[in-house]
Amino acid sequence: MAQSVEPKVVIVGSGISGIAAAHRLVKAGFQNVRILEATARSGGRIKTGKLGNTMIEIGAAFIHGPSKENPVFCLARDYNILDAKALTPENQAVHVDEYPPLVPNWFTSSGQKLNPECVQPALELFHELIDNTPQGKNHKKQSWPSVGDFIRSKVQRRTAKRWKGKDKNTRQLLLGVINTMLKEECCASATASMYKLDLVGFSMYEHIKGVDCTFPSGFEGLIGNLMSELPTDMVTYNRPVHCVHWNNGENDVNPVTVVCDDGEKIAADHVIVTVSLGYLKKHHSTLFSPPLPSQKLRSINKLGFGTCDKIHVEFESPWWDADCEIIYLVWNDEENISDQVSDLSKDWTRKISSFSVLKPSESGSHVLCGWISGHEAEFMEKLPEEEIRRSLTELIHTFTGDTTITPKRIMCTQWFHDPWTLGSYSHLAVGCSAHDIKSMMEPLPKRRNQTQPLQVLFAGEATHSCYYSTVHGALLTGWREADRLILHHSSSGSFP
Ligand SMILES: Cc1cc2nc3c(=O)[nH]c(=O)nc-3n(C[C@H](O)[C@H](O)[C@H](O)COP(=O)(O)OP(=O)(O)OC[C@H]3O[C@@H](n4cnc5c(N)ncnc54)[C@H](O)[C@@H]3O)c2cc1C
Secondary structure (H helix, E strand, C coil), X not given: CCCCECCCEEEECCEHHHHHHHHHHHHCCECXXXXXXXXXXXXXXXXXXXXXXXXXXXXXCEECCCCCCCHHHHHHHHCCXXXXXXXXXXXXXXXHHHCCCCCEEEEECCCCEECHHHHHHHHHHHHHHHCCCCCHHXXXXXXXXXXXXXXXXXXXXXXXXXXXXXXXXXXXXXXXXHHHHHHHHHHHHCXXXXXXXXXXXXXXXCCCCCCCEECCCCCHHHHHHHHCCCCCCCEECCCCEEEEECCCCCCCCCCXXXXXXXXXXXXXXXXXXXXXXXXXXXXXXXXXXXXXCHHHHHHHHHCEEECXXXXXXXXXXXXXXXXXXXEEEECCCCCCCCCCCCCHHHHHHHHCCEEEECCCCCCCCEEEEEEEEHHHHHHHHCCCHHHHHHHHHHHHHHHHCCCCCCEEEEEECCCCCCCCCCCCEEECECCCCHHHHHHHHCCECCCCCCCCCCCEEECCHHHCCCCCCCHHHHHHHHHHHHHHHHHHHHHCCCCC
């Protein structure tokens, strides 16, 4: 380990980005590092739980792109917490557009189980479009501001020719499949609608090679391993930060004072803020004094932060095929290309596009994970459990035609109403660009010749330019801000 140095660093938040920053600083010899965490646990949006005897992921579940370029994969591999398949070179070599498709079961709202071949024309068209959205350089005209506008316009044009010979019912079913896929994408991007997602911004997200994998014993195992390498008293739990007072003035020994909800005041040279974009949107005016510069504020307001929730449902016995990995629901009465419902209280379950089949646990439980996003998810979060159970049972009866199916246990996530997250993850809303993410990550104060630079630094998933919304993106931002401090102190001579 390098020689110790004395700058006082406070990290706000003990999610993966905060933990990663602390790790890097401690390894580099910083001894005065403290993490303040609002809740009673570390991990933030990485949270593993249980439904009956089955392990469930309440937050992140997948390593997106498990291969050497992904730091989460490398850590998990080194901690030996992945299964053998994820470690194979074959798994790591697969590019996202070569993914083996999951084995699906398709059900329609008229209670039919479809032959997967029936939906193929719609799936082909959807992938043709979503995998080839215009990028910045070939999208000069603002004819389609959003991904939704682009898909709608292209589907209308291409199906007029392609599906000409098909009867009305088949065309309607295929449109229903397009809507199901749009709702799937809403979950992937945590947006209320694909009409809110910037078309050019959409292609800023970069995929890493490797077929997504999960953690056999839960994502929180990664947090446990990382925490075990930090000094035990580094994190203070149940200690929400109320305000970061920066630019204290040159007469003050430390340029920043962090004031906690309980009144404790902590002097610091540097504060790394890792709270979610949702938290920043709601609380920036009280969280910073003086207020954030207008450019950063504009970006905080413009960038999108939406909800993707999971509905875990346990059944006594499976009603899907033994080899099924995902169940898709297709409404065959939807005339328009749309991904939102107009009457939330009546139709919120229409937003549930699919259920992933969790691997059966040793105890033999059969658990599905339903996906729902946007205002429909936010509405669901406030419903009583009995009401959710009733609506879900009705949904499954409608799609299977089997009225004997009864959920045994249900557990819904509530990321929108979590006061320390206020949503799930970030996306590039219409009108956003790379500049907004850049201004999010810009440290304060902005002027270069400050005698007390790098007072407030910003990490967290929403500050990564191409891996936003992911765990690896969040982790890299923690390392990035730690490196910024390490470089600063090594070049200013206070560091070897
Ligand atoms: C449902 C869901 C599914 C997801 N699935 C995946 C997936 O499969 N793969 C993937 O890569 N990513 C996934 N993600 C995204 C991933 O979980 C996040 O991008 C990542 O965990 C964010 O880490 P972070 O450190 O930026 O933020 P967080 O984990 O949110 O950490 C911020 C911390 O700050 C704390 N905090 C907030 N306010 C204060 C305050 N005032 N004072 C002190 N502490 C405060 C919070 O309690 C929290 O612990 C998913 C997220 C959700 C919600």
